[in-house]
Amino acid sequence: MLAHLLVGAVDLGRRHALLITALALALAALAGGFAVRHLGVDTDTDHMFAESLPWRQNEIAFARAFPTLADPLVVVIDAATPEEADATAAALAAALAADPAHFRSVKRPDASPYFAREGLLFLDTATLGPLLDQIVDAQPFLGQLAADPSARGLFSALALIGVGVAAGEADLAPYLPALESFDATLAASADGHPTPLSWQRLIGGGKLADLAGRYRFVLVQPVLDHAALAPGKAASDALRTIAARLPFVAAGRAHVRLTGEVALDDEEFSSLAQGMLIDTIGSLALITLWLVLAVRGPRLILPILATLGLGLALTSGFAALAVGTLNLVSLAFAILFVGIAVDFAIQFTVRFREAHHDIPEPGAALAATARVAGGPILIAAAATAAGFYAFVPTAFAGVAELGLIAGSGMLIAFFCTILFLPAFLTLARPRGEPAPVGFSTFDALERRLDRIRGPVLTAFAALALLGLFLLPHLRFDSDPLHTKNPHGEAMRTLHDLMDDPLTNPTSIDILTPDADAADQLAAKLDHVPEVADVLTLDRFVPTDQPKKLALIEDAASLLATTLAPREAAPVTADQIRLAIATARSGLAPALAKLPPDHPLARINADLARLADAPDDRILAMNAALTQFLPEELARLRAALAAKPVTRADLPPEIIEDWRAQDGRVRVEALATPAGHDSAGLAAFVAAVRALAPTAGGMAVIIVETSKTIVTAFTHAMIGALAAIAVILLAALRRPRDAALVLAPLLLSALLTVVGIRLAGITLNFANIIALPLLLGVGVSFNIYFVMNWRAGASRFLGTATARAILFSAATTGTAFGSLALSHHPGTASLGALLLLSLTATLIATLVFEPLMLAITRR
Template structure:
């Protein structure tokens, strides 16, 4: 009677007829999966059409509902205490959040000031892109009162030098042109000729003017810094640099939320001529630019890397399955699975962050393994069973236990992230875990249907690695030695493990070659620009006054700022010094009349006159190469065709009117009190309800994790409500480390219970987990040896290792339970090796990314994958040879595998 039954039930006839659901779950699972695969074969066209139609709908849904949230602050749960403090600070001072920092570098202080003023005005005309644009140093308050912030000694030196330059200032103020400059120098030379002064006083102006004229003649104009000449000191780096603080309107639905604002800043700089060829460099940094360029670096070279990865993926798939048709079937299944997972992400979460966006690479890297395992087993069965339908059913029966078990354990590994307070990790776990289940379902439905329609040819040769027989024998014969070596490696790894380092500074994950990061690295040593400052919000001025001395007493603190810090010390003495200088200088700076702009002929005449006097100085005057150099430079101007008079005006005296206006304002300084501070400044330190902000800067190199940790702990010992980036960095690190430890423990326990429930023997469960744990240990030890610390990005690889590695071990252990004695010669070994190569291709795409964090994630994942393959293929066979075998699989599995004893 049984001979009359359909052939599709031939596998079922070998299964026990009376089963206990609890005891014989693998048998029930095999029946169901074989039936599903056989249905997909018989209804292949319907299954493929339905899958493609559903994938199309899901793709449309995902495209319309899945967004990218670039706000990195949302990666950690908003319920964390430090996040609440950050939110409170942001609500108190909203104008200090989401800033774009515009850094302007110029050849002279005047040029930097002029560039900042022009760019500030231009950006202020775009309220559609910018909420606010500020030039803190360039405000009228600091221009008028800035000298009061110098020390009394430094202020006295500046005033003395300005008084010494008063004759030159008077001449230039009455005629701020090249004619006026050259006329003033000619008068000075007359004084030299009559012995009233010396050329030594003119050496620095002559050198600066010669440098400028020679640069003009070379076609690379370099302006003269009259601020440096009049104060008789070189400009400081801070004087050559100006910083604008811009608060842009962000679009968090875009890959780069601040892209439009950044583009507007760059375009404004170009239109104003603020470019390197004009001696000005405008760069962007700050949290907005850093975040935008971080996402940009993720996509940098994505086309080339993606094409190369896809090519390698296809190559390794072809090596695994040996048929272009099977490659197409696996890839088709993979694409549908990826679309379905993205649609789930859209429905369950709605947006992706910097962490959860990695689900796509992880899905491809892991889900492709399921397709390879099924396709390779099909090839092996097709070699043994020429009939296509029977080979597909047999392959389904063979994979009915290991593939669901691998998918379930991998999903459990991902789902272990879900309880985490690390929101980015939690969302990744939910998406990727569900993706594994989606991939499992498609590999038992869509993949068999595609194989049926594509109908790859039969297999003439065995699918396994016949040449691995010697390795199989070696691992069996030397099983004790291999096991001993594994134990030694484990003990050595445990000894090294305490040296594993966690680098919790997110700035270390950014690409240092990007403009925003390279600029930040330049600014980071300045206490006025470092991002490593702590903010403390206190209820009143009295509370701030009581806390500041305690903070200043901490050895880890370099500087403490409050609103009171902007009231200069020793004002009476300084104001008197300024008043004395103003009495002499203001009349010269404010002439009764200013000469009109000269004609070109007048400028050429003044140039000729100055050149002649330089060449006719008597030897007794001390004339040397300095005067000769300037005379030659002037001759170059006169002989140029045409003479570059406009460029000469701009380079030599173009900034003088503005400089003199600023000097007049600085000489009109007034007493500064808390009440006289500008509202914009007060608003950055005091809330409307009179709460005060205290800013604390660290001492030492804050980029060093130990230094930063000591700084945070010290400040929080005095002010537990401290917030800011140092606190965020440290607390986020603690949350992430705890999250991963918790996820690892949950994953290990859940996977162990799941394995024991299905394998029903503790020893077999241990055999699956032992190589996996060794691989994880070796991965961490290697990261110590090569100096690759764990960080916010690559730490994902450790729990992920549980999901990937457990699948490989499951395939070997279940085959071993079914009677497989030469694992490396089997089709399973081929599938595992090729699956590892394809997964490595996906991880390799991460490793070559220009984004430092992504690259380090890829490197650690590849290390983990390499050690997983090593332990699975070389350690596990020896452990299996040592373990007593007890067949716990149904006889159907022995027949379906067709590998017993092979």
């Protein structure tokens, strides 16, 4: 009955070829148009996993509690001086806040007035005491600067340093880095290229600048367009345009870089698209070449391509109807469709060539093709579809959607092959075949293999055992960062932050009922070896305040009068020259006690060069030296005015990020450097969740997505094999015959495992998708040989079936192999694994399968 139905479908296509072709074109246009209008792309990676998963529920709950922390675009600023970084960050934040079309919120977490006022209280007493002593020791110098914050006052203070050195009362060792910076600024000014002097690096012997860290941050919530391939591109482009106009950025003295979740995702999508057009054109050219070699001539190639195009359009229309939006995994359905569905069309067309050689009349040849090839193609399509459908029930929504679309696409491809392809072939009117279609040379190869089948099968058995042994040792890299382009700005910036203990982004977030519960949990986490630091709301209230305030108050009492702001008269070039002369006379006695290459000696030489400089150069030097001086003196006055603080004194901008509106308080645990690799990250997450089972955050997301994906693929692969086995048993009606299809499939899987270990490939989020392809391709190839064997064939490699399998594999390999050339590391690893699994499948099908069939009694 089935054979009769298949022959009838093919005959229907042949008899109404023009009508069927017109109908196919109309269907393709309708489905394609519907897909263009209604099939979108959802690039939100959160939607790739079911919301019912516990870790996803924790993530959603945290996002609702702290909506201002979601979808961060992290702007990282570094500059030649800390003051230039501060000024750039402040100007950038102000400009971004004025652009609500691209940015929903803008924050500067490191620029709160609270930290400017209470910052010294966050130092431990062992650091604070010596720092204050150095500032107090510089009292004469600071007093002169506060009275006259200009080069005139600075050079007068420099003369005092010289007097102190000459009298043996000044220890310059702590100030050598500051003097080096002073010398560099003076030398640049003397050369006519003045650069700003960093007073953060001068005051306190540079320790204030070190405590602030190298980077400044602006945290942005951009307006995202999840229908675009790069949702944050518009906001990122607007930000870069604004940043390029900032003075220090335009001068090359400050650098603005982007990282964070949004920038990383956008960069990944750009990496995926890079070179895609060239790779696609090259792939299509090679596919066309393989089709030429497989079926010879445009009268057969064009029907195959038309059938593929029709099937792809119908599958796209189905995707638009069934899911509406594609995620970053289900986007691959087109590649899968072309890579696997082409096999059905090639198999039918090559078998038609074989029939047309023996049967000159095209209609009869098509009917004969339907009788011998229709059944195997149907079984292959059904088994492949079942393999894909097995992924639909999994919690990994990304691959579940892919399974639904690709599985349905296999059935669509079958109907296109059995109904529309005969119509296209009829209209194309291919000529009869003058010679047999198979490979005559492969007959000799098969006979040689048959003579040594014992050793060959033994070798396969050994490789299978090796694969079984290696299977538990396959590595899965759970870090999604390893699938991204390491050379992109966002990734390079992220690695810079990971290497800096002050900006470690590997963290876990926990929601606690209130501040007291947060403090109790933080105290426990402090004793966890895998945790480097713990932050919560009360950690922004300094500890040991009485002792620290006493130290600060002592320093403030000594420096209050010294640092009091005064009105200074405007400075002129002649006054600065006079101050230069005074400074040199003060330095002269000190130089005799210092080495010739000492910074003070070089400063004296710089002053000698500047003494005769024109007025514009003198005034430019004054601006470079004192541009940031008033601001730094004000910062120092504010820091010395620190007061006792409690939780009630915390500013709103801090409370907003750490206490939710319902009173729950956030606790953040930071990983040690050991947590940067997969094993260390898993240990970090396990240690924290032992104390806080509902913990979330980036570290938990990375670990849990890994578990979800591995579990989904494990369950789906088992389900797929079971479904394929059921279909084979139902179609072939003999367990032995079903086993003859499954045995090469399992062997190819084990050969792939061996190849993975030999090639040093690590399974990751990107290339694990190759596993269902192994099932789909392997099942199709093996069914054809087994069906031929059931029909009485005793030789296989020289047949038209083998020719179709070989060129189908070449076409599939070309479609998949182009991925291996991708600029995106994850996609390249997918392409490499696909080629490896396809090679293993070909070896199992073309070598192992014929030998198994030869020794199995029919």
